[in-house]
Amino acid sequence: MSHSALPSRNGGQILIQQLRQHGARRVFLVPGESYLPCIDALNEHRDAIEPIVCRQESGAGYMAEAYGKLTNEPGICFVTRGPGATNASIAVHTAYQDSTPMILFIGQVGNDFIEREAFQEIDYRRMFGPMAKWVAQIDDTARIPEYIARAYSVATSGRPGPVVLALPEDTLWGEACVADVAPRPRLHSYPSQQQLSELHQHLERAERPFLLLGGSGWTEQAQREIAGFADRYALPVGVAWRRLECFDHRHENFVGHVGNGMHQALRERLKASDLIIALGTRLGEPTTEGYSWIESPVPSQTLVHVYPDPEELGHVYRPDLAINADVVGFSASLATLAPTRPPAWQQETTAARQAYLDTLTPLEAPGPLSLDRVTKTVDRMLDGHGCITVGAGNYALYAHRYIRFGGLGSSLAPTVGAMGYGLPAAISSKLEYPQRPAVCFAGDGCFQMNLQELGVALQYRLGIVILLFNNGMWGTIRAHQEHDFPGREIALTFTNPEFDSLIRAYGGQGEIVEDDAVFEAAFARALTFTEQNHLPALIELRYDADGIAPGERLSAIRAAALERRDSAMPQEPPHD
Structure with a gap:
């Protein structure tokens, strides 16, 4: 025409x-x-x-x-x-x-x-x-x-x-007067046969391999294919920082979330690995804990890096095998690979899995409300269904540690560490999947950066659940402050509104929880309210601010910092 x-x-x-x-x-x-x-x-x-x-x-x-x-x-x-x-x-x-x-x-x-x-x-x-x-x-x-x-x-x-x-x-x-342009099919990139052969050889020589998954663009088919690859080779599988949805945590090969806040056994396992297969992840600062467990520019481990952008390959780490492929194309190509003998590291993978399962036992926390036990209750009640969203803050580490994410769509978390993300993300999830629960983990500071979007939940009748972690301060920064300037807290606390009243102004339901014993019933009420009324529900969690992260206390961070400072001070010579 x-x-x-x-x-x-x-x-x-x-x-x-x-x-x-x-x-x-x-x-x-x-x-x-x-x-x-x-x-x-x-x-x-x-x-x-x-x-x-x-x-x-x-x-x-x-x-x-x-x-x-x-x-x-x-x-x-x-x-x-x-x-x-x-x-x-x-x-x-x-x-x-x-x-x-x-x-x-x-x-x-x-x-x-x-x-x-x-x-x-x-x-x-x-x-x-x-x-x-x-x-x-x-x-x-x-x-x-x-x-x-x-x-x-x-x-x-x-x-x-x-x-x-x-x-x-x-x-x-x-x-x-102009014609429309039709969309083109999505293009995927694939490894060569030579690269697949080299990958197979690396696996044949390995004694302690590790498969690390991350990035974007995953599909259900790609996740099934990568799970099959992990099964055949008995590989321990971890997910990169805040890429919790890249692999089903209930799979027997899943061994943990790699990056800030990971458990010590996993950190040691990564350092001791002789082969890291990094698929889809950039191996950025949070995932590598400041480029520590894998050294830059030349890692001590053999590194196979698979990434869809060739400019990223070798940008920070020099891989032994660089493969320019996306997660869909690479996963589809793995069907031809299989070990020639039973993997020698099967028991190591089993041990890594058990070490991960051990981390699901709640750690001790101060006060009558334990965020560890609260998050374990959320995990049990959701049982792998729905989506957990977070913004930025130490409160998110509880979800990272205790929620067993079920694959695609189960997690929305900004790897960039952007505050105010959790509530809008939960809204977007509920719009896309109206029948699935959407639960937003939000710190009191993080929540208030975008709380006005509750109006969207009200207008479009979206039943999201908000778990609001209220400790009255910018907790992550407070932890850093105590580490670097112990005992000199200033400019990090704030006075909060009555969040349970605030949510009612948006047509929702609000409760305050200060004890473990009543959380499960409150969460059940919130889920029921959102399902029946298609409006938001909020549970304000008031807890001892000394519990700053799983297994960590502000008082202990301060005490350790003071001890370091005192031991570093020059000692006066004794007087005669």
Whole structure:
């Protein structure tokens, strides 16, 4: 069809139609006049695209990022120019470090006003350049389909990540006769036969191998294939920092969460391994505990690193075998590999599994409310169903330690350590899987960074459960403060509102729990309320602030720091 025979459409209509062509089912937005033609065009797609009206751009961006994690498709977010874009930038940074496909659309001043520092004008290429895979501005209405098709391709190919597209007003209000661009199939990358042969040889020579899984882009099929590979070779399997959903924790080969807060036996096992197969993970700072258990640039262990971006291979660690493949392509290629003899390390894997199971026994905690026992109760009652979300803070370590995650969609956690993530992520999970429980673990500080998104749960009738860990302070920073400046606590405490009253203002149910004995009944009531009323429920956990992390106390951190300081002080010579 010639362009002259195509209907004339404004930029907003072209853009939204192009999103529909590419399979967008939901867009998260905070409305702004700078992209009104896009908002209006959603009227024509009520049957296919659901607009989720958020309360603040960081919440909208987090929801879109969580959608990308859950679906492997780009989460779509629209925000207005200037302040809207700066608010949304935290979600772009999260998507970048978490390797999550996402497309952020930002309204922009018209080209007739550009470069004058017009109202709310920002150069988005400069602003987002270091934290997005591609940043562009669509200056020609007729090229919108081209840009959207490329945005989808960039966001999902290689190492997935965020794309930012600025939309000048004249581009959106302008009209063009242009054809839509059909989406292309997702491309996967695969190892060569030579690389598979080398991997097999490394496994044949190994005595203490370890399989570490992480990254994004996993599918149920890929997880089944990687589980079969682990079974055949009797490999101990760990998941990278906050990639808890990459492997079913109930599998007999699962041995723990690798990274900050991991148990000592697992740390020692990683150091003693003679072969690390790292699949999908960058081996970043939190996973390697500051690049400690695996040394950079040349590890003491034999390293097989499998990653979809060739620039990452050798970037921090020099692997013995580098394989440029994504998790889907690599897992599908493993069917041809099998050991030539029973793996000699079977007993080691069994021992590693038992060491992991031992960590599920709650540690001692001060006061009548133990967060260890609370989290164990959550794990038992959910029994592998639903999704646990967290933001950032020491409270998240309880979920990392005690929840047995069940695979895809069971965890939403920002590897970048972004606060305020848990509530928007739980909302996104409930939108995608209405029949599954969505439980948000949130610190009192973390929760208050995006608590306004409770309005989304109210508006769209979303029954999420919030477990609010209330210790009245920025706990993680307090632990660091006691470690580095013992006994000099300042500027880290705050006065909280009545959270149980706050949730009722949003149509929800709230309770305060201060004792282990009543938590199970309270959690059961919360789950029932959310299922029956499709509204949020909140349980405020008031606990002894000295219990700062599983098995750790602030008082002990302070005492150890004071002892180190005193032992380092020069001693005065004795007087005659």
